[in-house]
Amino acid sequence: MGTGKGLLYAKEYSLTADIAIPIPTLREVLEHYEAYYEIVSTIIATPSDLMVQLDDMGLDFTQIDDYLLFCITLQSLQERQKQQRDVFALVLGALDLTKLQPVRLQDGTIQIRDKKGAVVIDKQIHSRLCDTLRTILGAEKNERKPANEDTRRFMIDTERRRQKRALRERKKAKAQNNPLENIIVSVVNTAEFSYTFETVLDLSLYQFNVSVKQINNKIRFDNLMIGCYAGTVKTDEMSRDELNWMAV
Numbered sequence: 001m002g003t004g005k006g007l008l009y010a011k012e013y014s015l016t017a018d019i020a021i022p023i024p025t026l027r028e029v030l031e032h033y034e035a036y037y038e039i040v041s042t043i044i045a046t047p048s049d050l051m052v053q054l055d056d057m058g059l060d061f062t063q064i065d066d067y068l069l070f071c072i073t074l075q076s077l078q079e080r081q082k083q084q085r086d087v088f089a090l091v092l093g094a095l096d097l098t099k100l101q102p103v104r105l106q107d108g109t110i111q112i113r114d115k116k117g118a119v120v121i122d123k124q125i126h127s128r129l130c131d132t133l134r135t136i137l138g139a140e141k142n143e144r145k146p147a148n149e150d151t152r153r154f155m156i157d158t159e160r161r162r163q164k165r166a167l168r169e170r171k172k173a174k175a176q177n178n179p180l181e182n183i184i185v186s187v188v189n190t191a192e193f194s195y196t197f198e199t200v201l202d203l204s205l206y207q208f209n210v211s212v213k214q215i216n217n218k219i220r221f222d223n224l225m226i227g228c229y230a231g232t233v234k235t236d237e238m239s240r241d242e243l244n245w246m247a248v
Contacts, residue, residue: 027201044130067123138209
């Protein structure tokens with residue numbers, strides 16, 4: 001679902017007959033910003049995202065796929081949903097993870113399902129769920145893989161230092177605006193964006209994120225055209241997408 005087809009005016013996106021993913025407004029997300037992004041980040045996390053945490057558990061992140069990681073984090077998500085059902089409703093709609101549990105089937109595969117087997121999250125549905133959430137957020141999937149063991153250790157050590165540094169920076173910046181508010185301030189003060197601080201809040205999170213991406217495309221295109229007119233950029237060295245600012 002890389003293009004976000006069908007999401008522009010949607011209030012939700014149906015994965016199955018029992019699972020529909022809400023597309024919240026900026027207003028709704030800002031009310032629960034930190035919790036919303038923490039929950040979504042946990043659901044869409046790849047082993048590469050959590051290589052440090054998995055290493056601390058004695059697990060090799062290169063030997064775990066996305067779905068198995070979701071099974072591992074399911075219990076913590078269930079405990080969190082019991083305490084923050086209003087925020088989970090913005091992420092997963094009516095889907096109640098607390099009623100689901102991993103079940104190993106006769107063929108060795110794992111399904112996450114309720115007792116009646118009515119609600120099922122298998123590997124394919126989980127992949128579609130994550131793709132949908134990433135599309136709404138405009139997020140890229142982290143699939144970094146090391147070439148050898150030395151590279152794996154280097155990646156983990158580097159990520160561990162990055163996370164410690166990020167934690168220190170978050171503590172210092174606790175009183176400042178969250179990143180989403182900073183983006184809102186930037187685009188509202190951009191000529192290409194017609195919304196105000198009030199009207200922007202009624203946009204869906206998907207509408208806002210694709211708009212920000214398109215504004216960046218337009219500004220990049222304008223700068224390239226200035227370079228072309230000045231003779232510092234050669235159009236025959238540019239791709240078709242670079243010559244079309246409307247390419248999403």
